Amino acid sequence: MTNNPSIDFYNNPELKFSGDIPTGRTGWRSPSNIALVKYWGKKPVQIPQNPSVSFTLSRSYTETLVEYSPAGHEGMEVTFYFDGKPNDEFGRKTKTFFENLKNIFPFLDQLKFTILSKNTFPHSAGIASSASGMSALALALCDMEQKYFNTLSREEDFFQKASYIARLGSGSASRSVYGGLTIWGQTEALPGTSDLYACPVTSGIHPDFLSYQDSILLVDTGQKKVSSRVGHGLMDKNPFAKQRFGQARENIKSLLNAMTSGDIETFINITESEALTLHAMMMTSNPYYLLLKPNTLNIIERIFDFRNFKNIPVSFTLDAGPNVHLLYPDGYKSRVMPFIENELAPFLSHNGYIDDEVGNGPEKLMKD
Ligand code: PMV
Numbered sequence: 001m002t003n004n005p006s007i008d009f010y011n012n013p014e015l016k017f018s019g020d021i022p023t024g025r026t027g028w029r030s031p032s033n034i035a036l037v038k039y040w041g042k043k044p045v046q047i048p049q050n051p052s053v054s055f056t057l058s059r060s061y062t063e064t065l066v067e068y069s070p071a072g073h074e075g076m077e078v079t080f081y082f083d084g085k086p087n088d089e090f091g092r093k094t095k096t097f098f099e100n101l102k103n104i105f106p107f108l109d110q111l112k113f114t115i116l117s118k119n120t121f122p123h124s125a126g127i128a129s130s131a132s133g134m135s136a137l138a139l140a141l142c143d144m145e146q147k148y149f150n151t152l153s154r155e156e157d158f159f160q161k162a163s164y165i166a167r168l169g170s171g172s173a174s175r176s177v178y179g180g181l182t183i184w185g186q187t188e189a190l191p192g193t194s195d196l197y198a199c200p201v202t203s204g205i206h207p208d209f210l211s212y213q214d215s216i217l218l219v220d221t222g223q224k225k226v227s228s229r230v231g232h233g234l235m236d237k238n239p240f241a242k243q244r245f246g247q248a249r250e251n252i253k254s255l256l257n258a259m260t261s262g263d264i265e266t267f268i269n270i271t272e273s274e275a276l277t278l279h280a281m282m283m284t285s286n287p288y289y290l291l292l293k294p295n296t297l298n299i300i301e302r303i304f305d306f307r308n309f310k311n312i313p314v315s316f317t318l319d320a321g322p323n324v325h326l327l328y329p330d331g332y333k334s335r336v337m338p339f340i341e342n343e344l345a346p347f348l349s350h351n352g353y354i355d356d357e358v359g360n361g362p363e364k365l366m367k368d
Contacts, residue, residue, distance in 0.1 A: 009104060009164050009196075015149050016106040021070035026143045027365035030136035031061040032121070032128045033176050034214055034317060034325050036271045037252045038278045039184065041235030041245060046171050047195045049235065050248035051185025053255065054175045055212060058359025062132035064117040065365065066140040070110065077112035083119075090117070094137065097169050104165070105141055107148070122221055122351055128319060130228075134169030135176035138162045139362055147368060163197035171232075174198040179361030181205055181259070189253045200361075206262035208329045209358075215340055216354040217324040219295045219347065226282070226289050228320050234285035244281060248274075264329070268307075268315040271327065275318040282320075293322040295347040300324065302343055312336065330357065 033054040041049035071077060076098060080091035094115060098108050117136070121127045142162045145152055152158040159177050167174035167184070175182040178200035186193050193199050235241050251270050258266035282289050296318070303316050303326065312335055314328045326344075328336050340353060 009161060011103055012151075013106060015104075015145060015151070017110050017148070021110050022148065023069040024144075024147075025065060025067040025366075026140045026147070027063065027065040028136045028139040028143070028362055029061050029063045029365055030132050030139060030176055030362040031057045031179075031359050032132040033057060033172065033182065034128075034319065035172065035175075036274060036317060037248055037255055038274050039171055040232065040278055040281055041238075041241060042171060042232045046167050048171060048185045049241070050245040051183060051187040051189070051193065051252050052172075052175070052248070053181060053183045053201075053252055054172070055214065055358045056176060056179050056182060056361055057127075057214060057356045059356045060119075060121045060127050060132065060216070060354060061359075062117060062119050062129065062136045063365060064115060064133065064136035064140060066137070066144075067114040067116075068111045068144070071112045076109050079112075079114045081114070081116045084116075091115075097134075097137070100168065101141070101165065105145060107144070108141075121216075121354055122218075127216060127323070127354070128170075128172055130170035131173040131176045134173035135162070135166040135362065138166035138169065138173070139177060139364075141165060143364070160197050167197060177362060179359055180210065181358075183252070187249065187252050189256045201256070204260050206259060208262050208264065209259050209267070211330045212358050213326075213328050213330050213333060213336070214356045214358070215326040215328075215336070216356055217299055217326055217340070217344060217347075218349050218351040218353055219299065219322045219324065220293050221323075221349055221351050224291055224321050226291070231282060231285070231320060234287075235281060238281055238285050240281065240284055244277065247277070264313045268313060271317050272315055275316060278320065279318060291321050292318075296322045296324060298347045299344055302339075302347075306339055306343070310335070314339070326353075 033056045035052050035054040037053045039048045039052035078091050078095040080087050082090050102108055139162045142158055163174045163177045174184045175198040181201040182198050183190055183193050184198035186195050255270045307314050312332050317325045
């Protein structure tokens with residue numbers, strides 16, 4: 001892959017129906033992801049201030065069915081159902097997203113949409129539902145482009161464009177269109193990386209990291225008080241921003257080296273430092289804010305102790321919320337599960353935890 005995509009992502013006036021406007025449907029299952037080196041801070045339009053790298057998850061995903069038919073006089077319409085119920089807020093957001101994509105997919109204006117979507121994980125559980133949701137929608141739109149205009153028949157073009165479109169909906173969603181380990185943002189660590197779309201790391205990773213486990217410990221599943229959009233914006237004036245972006249650029253190189261050689265100690269050191277730095281950026285923004293909860297810290301302390309006393313390489317990372325992602329190689333699962341059930345359970349909300357792991361990426365739900 002190159003930084004100059006082989007297809008023109010921006011301006012495709014030919015992607016418009018000239019004859020009959022079709023009725024049809026497409027559906028995608030797309031997973032969430034958890035960043036190891038975090039994206040926090042951006043430039044217009046959805047360009048990251050530093051590269052990020054994530055594990056795509058397996059069992060935390062969104063399934064989205066997109067039904068379309070010819071638009072009426074009013075032009076494009078979107079009706080959205082979430083978990084089987086009409087959801088006007090998601091409908092409005094999706095319509096705005098589609099409106100902003102009209103230059104890229106002129107056919108959008110010729111259609112009306114009914115979108116049915118559901119997540120396998122609790123809504124607002126602090127798992128990036130925007131990553132799975134936006135990537136599922138982006139894949140569905142690229143699927144329509146390929147079906148009616150046959151412009152994305154090369155698999156790498158299809159997924160590169162889906163990643164580009166997903167990025168415009170939510171930066172982290174760009175990484176969810178690929179399985180395994182995925183990088184978004186230009187970095188010397190991997191040739192072909194770009195700020196415009198994510199790239200999968202397809203070779204060289206030590207086998208220990210290909211089946212890594214992520215038990216998502218749900219401390220608090222309430223809606224977070226400060227959105228990621230606002231958090232990214234506050235980085236523009238954060239006094240530590242420049243050092244932070246430089247640190248992330250170095251961390252991604254060191255992390256990939258460690259993941260190539262199988263150096264779990266360095267992996268733990270970088271991922272935990274990244275998690276705490278993400279929250280340190282929130283605490284040092286103006287206005288400052290705090291998304292961690294007392295039980296987040298209780299769990300982190302137990303993880304440190306368990307690792308030190310039992311010599312088991314468990315570690316944690318955090319997203320923009322209080323829930324803790326407990327990371328470990330799958331060979332340790334039988335010893336980590338009792339740790340969660342016995343020692344960590346008192347700190348979890350009634351939703352408990354989600355037993356997830358690195359996954360293979362999105363899947364199309366139906367054949368054409
Ligand atoms: O994709 P956004 O705009 O919701 O930002 C997500 C940022 C983090 O989840 C905190 C980190 C990341 O890289 O996924």
